[in-house]
Amino acid sequence: MRKLLLITLLFAVPASAQLPGLRRREPQPPVPVVSTIDALRADFAAQSGGATVYFAPGRAQLTQQARTILSAQAMWLRQHPEVAVRIEGRGDPTDTRDHALALGAERAAGARDYLLLLAVPAAQVSAMTWGKERPGPPGATTIIQELSGPPLIPAAR
Amino acid sequence: MKVIGVGLIAALLGATASPAAAAAQAGTPSASVIALPPMTTPDSGTKGNESLAIAWQATQLIDADLRQTAELMPLTPNRKDYYSSPEVTAPTFSKWRDRGAKALITGFVQQRSDGRLTVGCYVYDVDKGRELGRTGFVAVPSDLRRAAHKCSGLAYKAITGSPGMFDTRISYVAETGPADARVKRVAVMDSDGFNHSYVTPGDTTVLTPRLSPRGARLAYVSFQGGVPQVRVVDLDSNQQRPLVPGNGMTFAPRYSPDGSQIVFSMMLGANSDIYVVGANGGMPRRLTTAPGIDTDPSFSPDGRKIVFESDRAGSQQLYVMNADGSDERRISFTTSAYSSPEWSPDGNLIAFTWRFGDTRRIAIINPDGTGEKVVTSGPADEAPSWAASSRELVFQRTEANGRPAIYRVSLDGSAPRRMTIPQDGSDPNWSGAMD
Numbered sequence: 001m002r003k004l005l006l007i008t009l010l011f012a013v014p015a016s017a018q019l020p021g022l023r024r025r026e027p028q029p030p031v032p033v034v035s036t037i038d039a040l041r042a043d044f045a046a047q048s049g050g051a052t053v054y055f056a057p058g059r060a061q062l063t064q065q066a067r068t069i070l071s072a073q074a075m076w077l078r079q080h081p082e083v084a085v086r087i088e089g090r091g092d093p094t095d096t097r098d099h100a101l102a103l104g105a106e107r108a109a110g111a112r113d114y115l116l117l118l119a120v121p122a123a124q125v126s127a128m129t130w131g132k133e134r135p136g137p138p139g140a141t142t143i144i145q146e147l148s149g150p151p152l153i154p155a156a157r
Numbered sequence: 158m159k160v161i162g163v164g165l166i167a168a169l170l171g172a173t174a175s176p177a178a179a180a181a182q183a184g185t186p187s188a189s190v191i192a193l194p195p196m197t198t199p200d201s202g203t204k205g206n207e208s209l210a211i212a213w214q215a216t217q218l219i220d221a222d223l224r225q226t227a228e229l230m231p232l233t234p235n236r237k238d239y240y241s242s243p244e245v246t247a248p249t250f251s252k253w254r255d256r257g258a259k260a261l262i263t264g265f266v267q268q269r270s271d272g273r274l275t276v277g278c279y280v281y282d283v284d285k286g287r288e289l290g291r292t293g294f295v296a297v298p299s300d301l302r303r304a305a306h307k308c309s310g311l312a313y314k315a316i317t318g319s320p321g322m323f324d325t326r327i328s329y330v331a332e333t334g335p336a337d338a339r340v341k342r343v344a345v346m347d348s349d350g351f352n353h354s355y356v357t358p359g360d361t362t363v364l365t366p367r368l369s370p371r372g373a374r375l376a377y378v379s380f381q382g383g384v385p386q387v388r389v390v391d392l393d394s395n396q397q398r399p400l401v402p403g404n405g406m407t408f409a410p411r412y413s414p415d416g417s418q419i420v421f422s423m424m425l426g427a428n429s430d431i432y433v434v435g436a437n438g439g440m441p442r443r444l445t446t447a448p449g450i451d452t453d454p455s456f457s458p459d460g461r462k463i464v465f466e467s468d469r470a471g472s473q474q475l476y477v478m479n480a481d482g483s484d485e486r487r488i489s490f491t492t493s494a495y496s497s498p499e500w501s502p503d504g505n506l507i508a509f510t511w512r513f514g515d516t517r518r519i520a521i522i523n524p525d526g527t528g529e530k531v532v533t534s535g536p537a538d539e540a541p542s543w544a545a546s547s548r549e550l551v552f553q554r555t556e557a558n559g560r561p562a563i564y565r566v567s568l569d570g571s572a573p574r575r576m577t578i579p580q581d582g583s584d585p586n587w588s589g590a591m592d
Contacts, residue, residue, distance in 0.1 A: 058468075058472070060427065094512070094515040094517065094537070095496075095512075096453075096473075096496040096497045096510050096512070096517070096539050096540070097364060097365060097497070097539070097540065097583075097584060098365065098408055098409040098422065098452045098453050098496075098497065099450060099452060099453075099466065099468070099473060099496055099497075101364070101378075101385060101408055102408070102422065102424060102429040102450040102452055103450065105384075105406055105424045105427070105429070106424075106427040106428075106429075106450065109424075109426050109427040110427055113426075113427075126383075128383055128384045128385075128406075129384070129385065129406070131364075131385070133339065133341075133362055133364075133380075134337055134338070134339075134362075135336060135337070
């Protein structure tokens with residue numbers, strides 16, 4: 001059984017300066033953000049060979065396969081400097097709570113370090129762990145549609 | 158003279174007493190039968206009737222307390238056995254011997270002119286006909302439950318020698334919703350299930366609540382800041398703060414036995430080490446330096462040692478070190494994984510999660526690494542936490558439907574019992590006795 005580690009895409013959003021309450025504004029037309037992000041995610045996964053890298057049970061060492069995927073992801077990220085990614089580390093659901101949490105963090109840190117080694121700017125990649133919270137679908141190889149990332153934020157591009 | 162007389166009566170009644178005792182003990186091999194006649198009152202008239210009603214309530218609370226235990230089995234309180242007020246300190250013993258009782262609890266409730274209650278209780282050895290202990294409180298009526306818990310604790314301690322766990326709190330994570338979007342809230346309740354309340358609102362994932370020894374404060378892990386971080390909350394004022402400042406990942410908190418310190422794990426890069434910090438803040442002090450994941454630290458009750466788990470040797474194993482981080486020693490040496498240890502309040506045992514493949518069970522081990530023993534059958538049991546008595550554990554069992562529930566199990570070999578809580582529950586933690 002292989003364990004997963006997800007990479008979630010989200011936009012880095014420049015905060016738009018607004019002075020609230022001074023003037024009534026026309027409601028802004030809805031931005032088709034979701035499809036944009038979905039498209040970006042799909043492209044990211046397609047170009048990289050997957051948005052998920054897998055680890056051996058109980059281990060945090062990057063496999064050769066994981067390195068291959070991360071290398072392709074790094075290339076994609078360098079071509080898309082406007083996109084920030086969050087690496088969500090996960091542990092084994094049959095592990096105990098705290099060890100799973102730490103193992104997920106270890107895996108996420110390893111993946112992030114590898115991306116930085118391949119010249120992805122540090123500001124573009126954050127890492128966190130879910131431990132055994134929010135488990136990914138078992139046995140899934142492509143889980144780009146299943147991402148339980150943060151709420152999608154309208155992008156001002 | 159008196160003692161000899163009592164002894165003679167006991168000898169004469171021995172033959173009749175033993176079948177009753179055997180019958181009462183059939184279900185629970187080691188349970189001691191306790192006589193629990195209705196508590197009485199010195200009050201008279203209308204006030205006396207009110208006081209009697211309160212006393213009956215207290216009696217039933219004690220009955221429910223003792224029934225929760227594996228060690229004590231109360232005889233169902235019967236109004237026919239009512240003692241008058243003076244008799245609570247001079248009870249008759251022969252009829253209780255006839256019913257196989259080892260001990261007798263008597264007591265009274267008196268209404269004071271200031272609206273508060275005086276609650277007194279007495280525990281007797283029925284065989285020897287002598288008092289084992291007494292306790293008394295002046296309490297507001299809403300604290301009647303706690304006063305009854307203290308009486309139960311007096312009886313438990315007199316008979317088992319261990320502190321009672323009736324006036325204690327249990328914290329846990331209440332869970333609702335689907336597996337990929339669980340809503341988790343820290344919840345706290347009295348160990349009998351009363352006074353259930355939520356500490357966090359459920360807008361952010363929370364883990365591993367750990368009560369301070371007297372149950373007044375609580376440390377837990379929150380995802381509020383994006384990464385898991387330990388927060389500390391005062392349960393009376395509900396004021397919260399992060400345990401340590403900054404953006405680092407901190408987790409697995411546990412209070413020291415005197416409540417003055419919190420030991421926890423901090424993740425730096427890909428390395429998790431154990432730190433200790435004052436419960437009110439201060440500079441964290443690093444205790445372990447090995448590469449790998451060191452986590453789930455737990456103090457010994459004298460505060461001098463810490464048990465923790467580490468995967469530095471490849472798989473998760475248990476280690477014991479001095480509280481200053483010196484003299485680390487590995488105590489577990491099999492191919493199973495050993496994790497989430499907690500030192501018992503009496504210092505004699507360490508409970509942990511035993512894991513082999515995908516099977517998780519609750520187990521105990523002596524602090525020197527001998528005497529390992531599995532106490533639950535799994536297949537998905539984890540996160541043991543000791544009762545103040547050191548004779549019982551609360552733990553998380555993921556049931557066949559995939560949903561976690563809170564169970565308690567006694568070390569006497571009886572089957573684990575599911576606790577009644579409003580929702581699913583995980584990460585239970587049992588406090589020491591409250592003041």
